[in-house]
Amino acid sequence: MMNSTQASYFTLGAYFNTGVLKYLYFILVMILYMLIICANLVLIVVICVNRSLHEPMYMFLCSLFVNELYGSTGLFPLLLLQILSDIHTVSASACFLQIFCLYTYASVEFFNLAIMSYDRYLAICYPLQYKTHMTHNKIAVLIALIWFYCSVVCFLPMCLSVPLQLCGNIINKVYCDNYSIVKLACSDTTVNNIYGLIATFVTISCPVSLILYTYTKIFKVCFSGSKHTRQKAISTCTPHLASLLNFSFGAFFEVYQTRFNMNSVPNMVRIFLSLYWLTCQPLFNPVVYGLNVSSIRIICKNLIHFKM
Template identity: 75%
Template structure:
């Protein structure tokens, strides 16, 4: 039985030899990372410099795009190094840091989406009271609380993982995650399992309950409201729903492939499923909101044209 403090590194068993295609894989992953960085940074700049976009919904979107940068940066540089390396290992400290980044990214993402759904609920169901119910002070408080609480909750997860007695150091994935490390434990994991259930209730079931409640209310207003109300709901809620479904599918894939035996599934598919929620939301969210929300679309177009001139 080996104590985790004595393990200096972890090995990744999911990588395979790509041979001559190693550098091609590196270039593809690098291109995706650059695309994520540029698209999310563009929308952050657009929202920050344009005063007409200094509204609650766009401020929450700005927080969402910052989280996309944070989550992808916690994965892609590490992934690029592993692709070029012949020995796929990571130090224990770097592994725990990545666990913190991955889980805090996921929690912030879902909480951001929940707050955006609440904002849309107020805008559609209480349009006359919206400005008094969703003030700039409340927006700032929501954003600060999302990041602060998530970081504190995930920070206290690490002291529960690090002391675990591990019987191995092989992780059957391409990056570090909490469940893979806990599965290596030979010691009692009751405390961390209970803590994990509490954190899940806070970061998953809480936001999903709020999202379901707000959309039930929005649908009621749409069915009983005017055509203009329905058009407003569709135009502002469609990108949010697309973003929510995209992230939810990725999180579901990650849970399934982590918790269940996937040995019958091809290795490439397993890698894709495990990376989906860390790559597809940061990649597609700027496109979804950039194309669907006219204010962002027009501002982006004007910004690009001005830079070109």
């Protein structure tokens, strides 16, 4: 522990000595990182190159895949370095940079999924007016607003946390976390806590409200429509719902273990839960959309056959 001061570095306390197994963990995590990069890059290229995929849904998907690359890059390089290191320290500047990247990733992911639910709502409930509502300009503005809003909202906590006088420098995680730094503070954190609660409430409540509204309307159309309408709605909404549930599951456990004491849970389980939303989602999305969205699946098959 240290006296009340501004920390120049932080120690990530969730790591433990694994001996020679650290090289195995390094290889496994590196393979996972390479798979995430390759899977998301392939789908980004497929969407950008094929003009037939320059439709609203695929543009939102492209933004989603770009965000997966962004979030993974904010996590994996430092994670790989810490796995091989015997001293699990990180400079304060690198720690706050990682916090900004991971918080922005989570916010953009949630808002992007919410906008995608609105896109599916328009496509299913108002198919004739869909193209007039979802123009390329509107899509570009929506995506830009999502990234701008999330960047601003996630940058402000950094500005509030950097000046804090800290009584310790140990973060009990395998990556940097802003709330964990705030808990180390000896100085007043009232502004940090109030802003954190407001920002979290807005960032969660707005997307959740939009998702609940749109899917209520979609299910209403499904139950009152024909069999063909139900099948079309199910085929277009299944990948989105799967992605949404997967991300929500991981984010819930991350928020829960950050805010509440989970010392009774084994360390390996806590590490897995804290990494789930940052590692499984970036790999889950390319798989679920690549396999379930027929247009992307067909183009990928054609590319593979062409190369062979």
